[in-house]
Amino acid sequence: RKEVEQDPGPFNVPEGATVAFNCTYSNSASQSFFWYRQDCRKEPKLLMSVYSSGNEDGRFTAQLNRASQYISLLIRDSKLSDSATYLCVVNRVARAGGTSYGKLTFGQGTILTVHP
Amino acid sequence: DADVTQTPRNRITKTGKRIMLECSQTKGHDRMYWYRQDPGLGLRLIYYSFDVKDINKGEISDGYSVSRQAQAKFSLSLESAIPNQTALYFCATSEKRSSGANVLTFGAGSRLTVL
Numbered sequence: 001r002k003e004v005e006q007d008p009g010p011f012n013v014p015e016g017a018t019v020a021f022n023c024t025y026s027n028s029a030s031q032s033f034f035w036y037r038q039d040c041r042k043e044p045k046l047l048m049s050v051y052s053s054g055n056e057d058g059r060f061t062a063q064l065n066r067a068s069q070y071i072s073l074l075i076r077d078s079k080l081s082d083s084a085t086y087l088c089v090v091n092r093v094a095r096a097g098g099t100s101y102g103k104l105t106f107g108q109g110t111i112l113t114v115h116p
Numbered sequence: 117d118a119d120v121t122q123t124p125r126n127r128i129t130k131t132g133k134r135i136m137l138e139c140s141q142t143k144g145h146d147r148m149y150w151y152r153q154d155p156g157l158g159l160r161l162i163y164y165s166f167d168v169k170d171i172n173k174g175e176i177s178d179g180y181s182v183s184r185q186a187q188a189k190f191s192l193s194l195e196s197a198i199p200n201q202t203a204l205y206f207c208a209t210s211e212k213r214s215s216g217a218n219v220l221t222f223g224a225g226s227r228l229t230v231l
Contacts, residue, residue: 008156032218043206043222044159087158091218096164096172101147102210102218108158 001026004090006107013114017078021110023071023088032102033064035073036087038109044087047073078114085109119143122207122223130231135194137226139207147210148190149220150174150182152203159206165190197230204228 006023013019025033033050048055050062050071061074071088087109094103120141129135139148150162151174161174165184179201181193194201204227208220 004158034219041225043224044220045222046219096166097170099166101166104161104218104220106159108156 002108003027003105004088004107006086006088006110008108008110010111010113013078013112015078015080015114015116017114018074018076019078019112020075021073021086021088021112023073023107025069025071025088025090025105027090027092027105028069030069030090030092032091033062033071034089034091035060035062035071036089036106038085038087040084044106047086075112078112080114080116083112083114085111118224120207120209120221120223122205122226124226125224126227128229128231129197131196131198133197133230135197135228137192137205137207137228139190139192139223140188141190141207141209141221142188143209143221144187145209145211145221146187148184149208149210150180150190150192151206151208152176153206153225154203162192162205194228197228199230202228202230 004025035047036044037047038044048057050064054063059076063072088107090105091102123138149164151159153159160176163182164172183191204225207223
């Protein structure tokens with residue numbers, strides 16, 4: 001089983017739609033969680049962190065359910081510019097050579113296309 | 117100028133050739149990483165470094181080597197390239213944090229094709 005799993009999509013939605021992406025993680029020691037956005041042929045960029053109580057940033061809402069090891073991203077009022085791949089990223093503490101660090105594991109990404 | 121710069125951005129080479137991908141950063145971050153991205157597989161960590169001359173293997177280090185001779189530079193080498201190393205390679209940096217929110221800043225990527 002992959003450590004981080006996402007529905008790859010693609011999701012094709014009209015402008016103005018609400019769309020939700022899900023992500024599950026297998027390691028219960030995971031401590032922090034993120035959504036990154038990656039435009040076609042570009043580098044990933046941080047979209048938002050995911051907090052235990054859930055958090056919102058404009059049209060974007062992220063939720064975390066630690067008991068079910070599940071993360072979600074909700075996009076309201078979709079725009080054409082939201083078309084991208086959304087990467088679920090999970091962080092846990094690891095050690096290498098006596099140094100603690102945050103080890104990130106990326107999901108394969110969910111493709112979103114918003115059409116007129 | 118970009119915070120994290122990768123060169124070359126695109127490279128086509130032949131099987132058996134030695135290839136070096138360069139990464140430089142102006143973020144002042146201690147930690148640097150090399151990832152590869154393949155369709156359907158997401159980003160996978162090749163090597164990472166916490167400081168100058170510190171090198172650690174990631175999940176897919178076979179066939180690759182790295183060098184960190186300066187804080188701002190982290191290079192990735194393929195000693196003898198093979199076709200299944202065809203991929204999009206990303207360099208990334210992060211601040212030094214022991215456990216918490218570990219936000220990565222990525223370079224624009226280097227697309228490598230091995231024929």
